[in-house]
Amino acid sequence: MIPRGIYEMASDTNINTILSQSHAIREIYNAKKQDSELQQQQKAQDLERKKKEDKSKVGKFDTDNKILVKGDENRKRKHELKHFEEDKKKEEEVIEEQDNSESKLIDIRI
16 A cells, blocks of 8 residues: 555645646747747838838939930920910011001091
8 A cells, every 4th residue: 555645745746747847838838929929020120121122222213214304305495485486476467467457547537
C-alpha cells in the first residue's frame, strides 16, 4: 500500500507542473499576439511610406516632363492679334461707308 501523504504530494506536484505549463503556454500566446500586432503596424507603416514615395515620384515625374510651349503661345497670340486687327479694319470700313452714305443723301424740303 501507498501511504496517503505521498500520493497527495505527487498530485500537488502534478498540479503545479500543469499550472506552470499553462502559464508558459499563456505567455507564448501573448508573445505571438504582440508579435502579430507589431507586424500589422509595420505593414501599415510600410504601406503609408510607399504611398508617400509614389506620390513624390509622380510629382517629380510631372514636373520633369513638362514641355514649355512658348512658340505655340506666341503663334496663337499673333493669330488672335491678326484677327483682332482685321476685325477692327472691317469695323472702320463699315463706319466710313456709313459716313459716306450720309454725305450722299440730299435733304429735299418742299
